[in-house]
Amino acid sequence: MGVLVDETTRVLVQGITGKEGSFHARGCMAYGTNVVAGVTPGKGGTMFDDKVPVFNSVEEAVAETQANMSLIFVPPPFAPDAILESADAGIPLIACITEGVPVQDMVKVYRYIENKPTRLIGPNCPGLINPGAKCKIGIMPGAIHLPGRVGVLSRSGTLTYEAVGQLTTLNLGQSSCVGIGGDPIIGTNFVDVLRLFDADPDTDAVVMIGEIGGTMEQDAAAFIKAEFSKPVAALVVGASAPPGKRMGHAGAIITGESATAEYKIAALTDAGAWVIPTPADIGTTAQEMLRSKSLLT
Amino acid sequence: MNIHEFQAKEVFSRYGIPVPRGIVATTPEEAKAATAELGGQSVVKAQIHAGGRGKSGGVKLVRSPEEASEVAQTMLGTNLVTPQTGPEGAPVEKLLIEELADIKQELYVALTIDRGHRGPALLVSTQGGMDIEEVAANNPEDIHTEPVDPLSGLMPFQTRRLVRKLGLDQAVASEAAKVLSALYRVFVENDCTLVEINPLIITGEGHVVALDAKINLDDDSMFRHADLLAYRDVSQEDPLEAQASDLDIAYVNLDGDVGCLVNGAGLAMATLDVTNAAGAAPANFLDVGGGATPEKVSSAVKIILSDPKVKRVLINIFGGILRCDIAGEGIVMAYKETGSTVPLVVRMLGTNVAEGKEILGASGLPVVFADTLTDASNAIKQIKV
Numbered sequence: 246m247g248v249l250v251d252e253t254t255r256v257l258v259q260g261i262t263g264k265e266g267s268f269h270a271r272g273c274m275a276y277g278t279n280v281v282a283g284v285t286p287g288k289g290g291t292m293f294d295d296k297v298p299v300f301n302s303v304e305e306a307v308a309e310t311q312a313n314m315s316l317i318f319v320p321p322p323f324a325p326d327a328i329l330e331s332a333d334a335g336i337p338l339i340a341c342i343t344e345g346v347p348v349q350d351m352v353k354v355y356r357y358i359e360n361k362p363t364r365l366i367g368p369n370c371p372g373l374i375n376p377g378a379k380c381k382i383g384i385m386p387g388a389i390h391l392p393g394r395v396g397v398l399s400r401s402g403t404l405t406y407e408a409v410g411q412l413t414t415l416n417l418g419q420s421s422c423v424g425i426g427g428d429p430i431i432g433t434n435f436v437d438v439l440r441l442f443d444a445d446p447d448t449d450a451v452v453m454i455g456e457i458g459g460t461m462e463q464d465a466a467a468f469i470k471a472e473f474s475k476p477v478a479a480l481v482v483g484a485s486a487p488p489g490k491r492m493g494h495a496g497a498i499i500t501g502e503s504a505t506a507e508y509k510i511a512a513l514t515d516a517g518a519w520v521i522p523t524p525a526d527i528g529t530t531a532q533e534m535l536r537s538k539s540l541l542t
Numbered sequence: 543m544n545i546h547e548f549q550a551k552e553v554f555s556r557y558g559i560p561v562p563r564g565i566v567a568t569t570p571e572e573a574k575a576a577t578a579e580l581g582g583q584s585v586v587k588a589q590i591h592a593g594g595r596g597k598s599g600g601v602k603l604v605r606s607p608e609e610a611s612e613v614a615q616t617m618l619g620t621n622l623v624t625p626q627t628g629p630e631g632a633p634v635e636k637l638l639i640e641e642l643a644d645i646k647q648e649l650y651v652a653l654t655i656d657r658g659h660r661g662p663a664l665l666v667s668t669q670g671g672m673d674i675e676e677v678a679a680n681n682p683e684d685i686h687t688e689p690v691d692p693l694s695g696l697m698p699f700q701t702r703r704l705v706r707k708l709g710l711d712q713a714v715a716s717e718a719a720k721v722l723s724a725l726y727r728v729f730v731e732n733d734c735t736l737v738e739i740n741p742l743i744i745t746g747e748g749h750v751v752a753l754d755a756k757i758n759l760d761d762d763s764m765f766r767h768a769d770l771l772a773y774r775d776v777s778q779e780d781p782l783e784a785q786a787s788d789l790d791i792a793y794v795n796l797d798g799d800v801g802c803l804v805n806g807a808g809l810a811m812a813t814l815d816v817t818n819a820a821g822a823a824p825a826n827f828l829d830v831g832g833g834a835t836p837e838k839v840s841s842a843v844k845i846i847l848s849d850p851k852v853k854r855v856l857i858n859i860f861g862g863i864l865r866c867d868i869a870g871e872g873i874v875m876a877y878k879e880t881g882s883t884v885p886l887v888v889r890m891l892g893t894n895v896a897e898g899k900e901i902l903g904a905s906g907l908p909v910v911f912a913d914t915l916t917d918a919s920n921a922i923k924q925i926k927v
Contacts, residue, residue, distance in 0.1 A: 265833070268863075321762060321765070322765055322766070345762045346762065347733055347760050347762045347763035347766075348655055348733075348735060348760050348762065348763075349655075349662075349692070349730060349733050349760065349763070352655065352660055352661045352662065352692040353692045353693060355660045355661075356660075356661065356691065356692055356693050357693070384832075384862065384863060385862065386861070386862045386892050386893065389892070399808070400808065401806065401807065401808020401809065402806050402807075402808060402809075402832075402862075403804075403805055403806025403808060403809035403860045403862065404806060404808030404809040404811075404812050405808070406809075406860045406862060406892070407809055407812065407860055407915070410860070410891060411914075427807055427808065429655060429657050430655065430657065430660050454808070456808060456811060457811070459657045460657070460658070461657075480812075482808060482811040482812045482815055483811040483815070484815050484818070485796070485811070485814040485815055485817075485818050485824060486794075486811065486814075486827070487794070487796065489626075490794045490827075491761075491792075491794075492792075492794060492807060492810070492811055492827055493792040493806075493807025493808075493810055493811070493827065493829040494807040494808070495761075495762060496657075497807060497808075497811065501675065522819075523815055523816050523819040523915075524812035524813070524815055524816050524915055525816050525819075525914065525915035525916040525919065
């Protein structure tokens with residue numbers, strides 16, 4: 246099981262002939278992901294690495310290959326168009342890796358897909374992986390993952406790898422890892438993915454990595470307190486950030502008291518989450534949590 | 543990207559939003575001449591990229607051209623410290639000399655992206671001229687918010703609803719509604735992340751005028767706003783932050799002595815937190831990005847080494863897209879070129895980690911390797927400064 250992606254996922258890569266797209270499409274295929282099509286307008290009819298047919302449009306790619314997920318590596322000026330093209334073609338799940346999409350483009354994209362049967366992960370995200378299903382759809386290093394029963398959820402890229410690395414070192418495997426993205430406007434938030442993990446019989450517990458900016462962690466805390474049935478270990482990074490400065494991620498900026506790490510940690514503590522004291526303690530906190538819930542044998 | 547008040551008012555003027563008559567001055571003589579031209583009295587406003595100028599002596603009313611010259615003399619060439627600048631302040635190189643306004647009422651108006659409804663939101667308040675954070679904390683009922691659907695844009699009924707809530711007279715209300723509509727166009731057409739008028743005044747004659755103007759632009763939208771890029775004022779930026787920004791490196795200057803270089807924004811924030819938890823203080827946030835070359839890593843290391851605060855360096859690379867050998871080469875290149883002897887702790891993981899460590903090990907640099915975040919912060923702690 247796991248969430249969102251598994252053995253049945255048929256991936257279409259938008260921007261497969263570009264530098265990033267081709268590199269990571271190969272990485273996904275090497276991990277075991279079923280990449281069925283590529284789309285680059287103007288390069289239709291060619292083959293990618295002699296294995297994957299390239300189409301001019303998502304519509305044609307879906308008709309020919311029954312792709313049911315799109316992975317986007319298109320430069321920021323064209324990424325909104327790529328997302329909408331996939332949504333228009335009826336693709337149910339899109340992961341947009343692209344970093345640097347203007348926020349006013351994203352608010353329009355969000356409105357467009359809001360009432361469509363399409364879920365968008367990202368933009369500015371590492372993608373998602375289901376290690377048990379050998380399905381990696383994104384830019385994360387596959388080798389650090391271990392199949393298992395912990396769900397990982399994060400706004401970051403490399404910090405997610407850090408979290409996964411610490412879990413794997415302690416032999417705590419992952420059911421699925423979802424990087425939702427570091428931008429202020431993203432398609433899928435913490436609560437959306439927590440709902441999926443709650444319903445997934447193969448996920449026992451969740452490690453959630455938040456950061457400064459916005460109020461998504463507080464929303465997650467409220468959801469955990471009210472509905473979530475599984476234990477959650479949570480980290481919020483950015484306690485050392487000064488107000489008003491963008492800390493790399495467009496979304497990581499303190500714009501008021503509620504956007505601070507302190508405020509978010511208080512909300513998660515109140516919700517009964519296992520608060521991870523520092524980023525060095527992700528694995529050990531998760532281990533302690535699983536032990537106390539008798540989820541580790 | 544932030545721009546100055548006088549630049550924001552230029553933008554407003556283009557959209558028909560009334561602003562006071564004003565002249566930019568860079569010398570006391572220009573301030574004097576401008577004041578004479580405006581009728582012998584004026585308001586002298588320091589142009590810096592920070593708010594809170596009024597309370598900090600950055601806005602002064604003058605009653606004669608001579609007084610304008612004197613005030614300009616005291617402001618120009620100094621650093622103005624406001625509650626929003628930090629202790630070093632921001633350099634005052636330009637002044638906006640404006641005609642006096644006849645203020646009957648002060649309103650607050652702003653447009654921003656509301657993450658909650660994932661779209662633009664228009665905010666108005668009758669509490670103009672105040673610190674809006676204070677109003678939000680003490681009198682939240684005085685702030686009226688209108689979420690805007692970005693696909694249909696701000697509709698006339700919404701602007702009418704807001705001016706009704708402000709309790710304005712009919713004649714003033716229609717003028718204010720026009721300003722709100724124009725402001726929305728400013729926000730959308732220039733890819734702003736914030737547009738704020740505090741205060742938007744009603745004059746004695748019943749006209750609506752933007753007495754102040756603040757615009758923040760979306761850095762990610764600059765590929766389609768070459769014209770707005772000309773508004774950038776590097777003198778208002780931290781010199782190291784400006785240098786990093788030109789190299790497409792995310793960098794924020796902090797107060798400590800541990801120079802930090804990390805790939806990925808989340809991991810970079812995490813590295814700062816771990817450093818702080820270990821009792822050491824980071825000198826900076828630096829995310830070198832995913833697809834970095836040895837040259838880019840080298841430039842990033844050089845920025846860190848050029849910071850006189852830095853007494854030790856912590857490098858944390860989770861090799862994925864960025865390979866550890868590339869990072870190693872870049873680090874060595876920067877140390878060799880600068881001849882620096884600042885001790886460094888390197889924590890590397892992932893792609894080509896053995897090659898990366900070998901390059902650093904053979905280089906003769908004062909390097910200590912660490913395997914985990916805990917090891918890295920302990921190693922930093924052990925470097926005596």
